[in-house]
Amino acid sequence: MNTEVQKEQSMVIQKKMLGEHYEKLARARKDGKKVVYTFVPGNLNELILAFDMLPVHPEVNALQSGMRKLSGDYIQEAEKLGHSEDVCTYVKCDIGMLKKGNLGPTGEPLPEPDLLLLSYTGCFTFMKWFELLKQEYNCPMVMLQVPYQGDGRITPSMREYTARQLREVLVPVLEQVSGKKLDEARLAELLASSARAEDDLVYVWESGKHRPSPIDGYFGGVYYIGPIFTAFRGVPGCEAYYRALRQEVDFRIAHGMGPTTPEGELRQQKYRVVVEGPPNWTSFREFWKIFYDEGVVMVASTYTKVGGLYDKGFRHDPQDPFNTLAEYCLGCYTNRNLPARVDLIEQYIRDYDADGFLFNSIKSCNSFSAGQLMMLRELEKRTGKAGAFIESDLVDPRYFSAANIKNRLESYFQMLEAKRLAA
Amino acid sequence: MSIRAIVERCEDLYHDLDLGYVRDWKARHGAKAIGFMPVYVPRELIHAAGMLPVGIMGGADEVEIIRGDAYYQSYICHIPRSTIELGLAGKLACLDGMLFPAICDVIRNLSGMWQIMFPDRYVRYVDFPQSWVPAAYDFYRAELREMLHDLERLSGIEATTERLNRSIALYNDNRRALTELYDLRAEQPHRVPTSELYLLLRAGNVLEVSEHTALLQDYLGAARGTERPLRDNIRVVASGLFCEQPPLSMVRAMENSGCYIVDDDWVLGARYQHSETPQSHDPIRAIADSYMQDTVQTATRYVDDGHNGDYLVQQVRSRGAEGVIFAAASFCDPALLDRPMGARALTDAGIPYTAFTYSENTGQIQVIKEQAGTFADSIKLWGSV
Numbered sequence: 120m121n122t123e124v125q126k127e128q129s130m131v132i133q134k135k136m137l138g139e140h141y142e143k144l145a146r147a148r149k150d151g152k153k154v155v156y157t158f159v160p161g162n163l164n165e166l167i168l169a170f171d172m173l174p175v176h177p178e179v180n181a182l183q184s185g186m187r188k189l190s191g192d193y194i195q196e197a198e199k200l201g202h203s204e205d206v207c208t209y210v211k212c213d214i215g216m217l218k219k220g221n222l223g224p225t226g227e228p229l230p231e232p233d234l235l236l237l238s239y240t241g242c243f244t245f246m247k248w249f250e251l252l253k254q255e256y257n258c259p260m261v262m263l264q265v266p267y268q269g270d271g272r273i274t275p276s277m278r279e280y281t282a283r284q285l286r287e288v289l290v291p292v293l294e295q296v297s298g299k300k301l302d303e304a305r306l307a308e309l310l311a312s313s314a315r316a317e318d319d320l321v322y323v324w325e326s327g328k329h330r331p332s333p334i335d336g337y338f339g340g341v342y343y344i345g346p347i348f349t350a351f352r353g354v355p356g357c358e359a360y361y362r363a364l365r366q367e368v369d370f371r372i373a374h375g376m377g378p379t380t381p382e383g384e385l386r387q388q389k390y391r392v393v394v395e396g397p398p399n400w401t402s403f404r405e406f407w408k409i410f411y412d413e414g415v416v417m418v419a420s421t422y423t424k425v426g427g428l429y430d431k432g433f434r435h436d437p438q439d440p441f442n443t444l445a446e447y448c449l450g451c452y453t454n455r456n457l458p459a460r461v462d463l464i465e466q467y468i469r470d471y472d473a474d475g476f477l478f479n480s481i482k483s484c485n486s487f488s489a490g491q492l493m494m495l496r497e498l499e500k501r502t503g504k505a506g507a508f509i510e511s512d513l514v515d516p517r518y519f520s521a522a523n524i525k526n527r528l529e530s531y532f533q534m535l536e537a538k539r540l541a542a
Numbered sequence: 543m544s545i546r547a548i549v550e551r552c553e554d555l556y557h558d559l560d561l562g563y564v565r566d567w568k569a570r571h572g573a574k575a576i577g578f579m580p581v582y583v584p585r586e587l588i589h590a591a592g593m594l595p596v597g598i599m600g601g602a603d604e605v606e607i608i609r610g611d612a613y614y615q616s617y618i619c620h621i622p623r624s625t626i627e628l629g630l631a632g633k634l635a636c637l638d639g640m641l642f643p644a645i646c647d648v649i650r651n652l653s654g655m656w657q658i659m660f661p662d663r664y665v666r667y668v669d670f671p672q673s674w675v676p677a678a679y680d681f682y683r684a685e686l687r688e689m690l691h692d693l694e695r696l697s698g699i700e701a702t703t704e705r706l707n708r709s710i711a712l713y714n715d716n717r718r719a720l721t722e723l724y725d726l727r728a729e730q731p732h733r734v735p736t737s738e739l740y741l742l743l744r745a746g747n748v749l750e751v752s753e754h755t756a757l758l759q760d761y762l763g764a765a766r767g768t769e770r771p772l773r774d775n776i777r778v779v780a781s782g783l784f785c786e787q788p789p790l791s792m793v794r795a796m797e798n799s800g801c802y803i804v805d806d807d808w809v810l811g812a813r814y815q816h817s818e819t820p821q822s823h824d825p826i827r828a829i830a831d832s833y834m835q836d837t838v839q840t841a842t843r844y845v846d847d848g849h850n851g852d853y854l855v856q857q858v859r860s861r862g863a864e865g866v867i868f869a870a871a872s873f874c875d876p877a878l879l880d881r882p883m884g885a886r887a888l889t890d891a892g893i894p895y896t897a898f899t900y901s902e903n904t905g906q907i908q909v910i911k912e913q914a915g916t917f918a919d920s921i922k923l924w925g926s927v
């Protein structure tokens with residue numbers, strides 16, 4: 120077996136899946152398909168698919184605009200319309216994109232929503248974002264409020280509230296908008312498929328414990344979460360993708376290989392790092408390069424858990440659809456309180472035998488960022504490992520200062536080296 | 543008491559970052575005190591459990607930030623850093639617990655930071671429904687019952703139905719007095735300068751509720767009987783100041799710039815609901831219903847029908863205002879994300895507005911005064927901006 124073929128297989132599958140999804144979206148009106156706009160964390164993909172509707176995720180649009188270097192213009196467009204410089208740039212990128220024709224990655228306009236499904240999990244901005252969209256679209260909006268784990272645990276009343284909203288509010292609205300009755304058998308089938316893909320994804324995450332690590336759990340990780348966090352969880356294609364990915368990882372483990380970076384395999388792994396915070400999308404490659412050039416591999420990350428902490432045991436359960444969906448939404452990373460987030464990162468640092476950890480603090484994102492400096496200090500105290508702290512943004516190119524970030528990281532890598540020599 | 547004496551008393555309380563009143567009250571009553579962050583918590587529960595609810599609104603420009611900045615990046619609002627500063631300096635040590643209402647991700651995450659920093663203190667994140675469906679009512683009642691249970695355990699006092707109803711009655715009295723104060727200011731703004739009203743509101747953050755109500759009534763009596771010069775000011779509604787507060791100097795600058803503020807949203811939790819909470823055999827249900835059904839509209843509360851801003855327009859109309867000043871704390875997501883929706887509603891209704899940001903320790907008072915002054919002048923001259 121040859122690595123390039125292996126690598127291509129999962130990438131090709133993912134690319135094909137995405138292409139088909141955008142084609143379906145472009146044809147949605149013609150095909151009589153209904154479209155639901157909804158957020159990634161705590162998304163109800165299986166439920167949406169059970170009604171044969173198509174999901175669109177505004178954050179994904181924003182991050183793709185970032186990667187395609189369009190976000191800067193979109194953000195400025197929104198600011199011209201009176202949106203503040205100080206708020207989440209995902210929102211402004213989305214509003215700017217909408218005002219400029221809502222063109223998707225295929226160059227065709229995305230269909231307008233038939234429903235705004237506000238899955239309100241782990242981020243306050245989601246609520247304002249959809250309130251803003253509600254002013255733009257003449258369609259119903261429905262809220263799924265997911266209580267926050269203020270004490271670091273899910274109480275029966277939180278579960279009950281979330282599950283009841285699903286049964287009593289969301290299903291009737293979805294039935295009405297789609298014109299279809301909920302097919303429970305179909306929902307169970309989708310959930311069962313999700314669980315199988317989730318098993319494979321967890322296998323991939325845990326492979327980061329190997330030396331050398333066969334994956335990059337952050338830069339590579341954002342590709343790995345693509346299908347399962349978005350429109351595909353629950354469908355056979357998604358299962359096939361994760362099966363293929365797992366095989367690739369197995370191949371790399373068997374051959375003592377590292378992950379593939381844009382410039383080839385990362386062979387020399389000098390440092391193993393755990394990352395907290397979303398990446399920067401506008402300079403994604405440049406950002407990644409700073410690390411692989413220095414032989415730094417990201418063995419685990421929290422951003423890749425915003426759409427589900429499967430590695431801590433959660434699986435969608437086809438036997439108990441509403442409770443399982445509730446549990447899923449409640450358990451997403453940013454819905455956990457700060458002490459629980461610190462615990463998780465500490466565990467990652469230990470379990471993945473990391474040399475240090477990095478906070479990429481995102482200007483836009485209070486949900487992640489507020490409190491990160493304290494998390495950093497707490498982790499240094501608990502683990503004795505060195506932490507780095509850099510600042511950037513998701514999609515606002517004005518807040519990615521390559522020279523600054525590079526300088527900081529170089530000093531950090533030197534510190535890791537010094538620590539190693541001293542050990 | 544004269545207006546001057548009342549205002550001085552309030553100003554002393556405002557400046558007392560050591561919470562001397564709270565410490566005295568605790569000593570006098572042999573009881574505990576519970577702090578809470580903006581915007582709103584059901585204070586009746588704390589009161590019925592025999593404790594003093596204490597509203598904490600950061601440190602304004604009165605606290606030197608030594609350690610707080612090391613906890614927050616530059617792009618996060620100011621109130622959490624001054625609150626941390628106060629906590630680390632031991633100024634909040636008289637609070638036996640702290641409640642963090644679900645208004646934004648910053649306060650939400652601060653609840654977790656507090657848990658880590660003060661592990662022996664009671665900390666609770668108060669989650670509110672943002673959905674108005676039957677399941678939400680049940681959820682909120684369960685939250686309130688759980689919180690009350692915690693509070694009872696902390697104080698050792700059972701919040702019986704009778705005690706809860708008594709607290710409800712006292713807070714109803716307080717809301718009534720505040721409504722009178724706001725109505726009087728809207729009718730005769732020269733009799734109730736905003737800086738005085740503001741200090742009275744802030745006093746309500748610490749004073750025991752009946753004492754605060756008595757103070758409000760004294761002020762109302764004195765204000766009605768005192769002639770003060772009527773200025774040629776425009777009438778405005780100030781919006782967006784529900785959490786981090788502007789420094790007192792900015793409040794004064796706003797009203798000295800040619801604007802009568804006839805409605806606002808500072809210290810909003812004290813005026814969160816419109817009507818009174820009924821006394822009943824199930825007071826928890828009554829408190830939950832009041833929250834769910836009959837409150838102000840503000841940026842931290844979900845609007846599901848796309849009519850964000852209608853409430854603001856209504857406020858302008860019912861108060862006879864001529865314009866709106868959007869003033870928000872820098873980096874305040876809720877206020878700043880809400881602003882374009884409010885602005886749109888105002889534009890549709892032909893109501894002029896101006897907008898700026900501030901921080902609780904801002905030194906840019908002159909700039910803000912000039913902006914508000916220009917806004918006032920243009921309305922006076924042309925009726926618009």
Ligand code: SF4
Nearest residue numbers: 207242244484485486
């Ligand atoms: S604040 Fe953070 S989590 Fe929320 S929408 Fe923005 S980027 Fe996403």
Ligand code: SF4
Nearest residue numbers: 619646785786874875
């Ligand atoms: S000022 Fe705004 S962002 Fe800051 S804590 Fe208050 S509500 Fe949250």
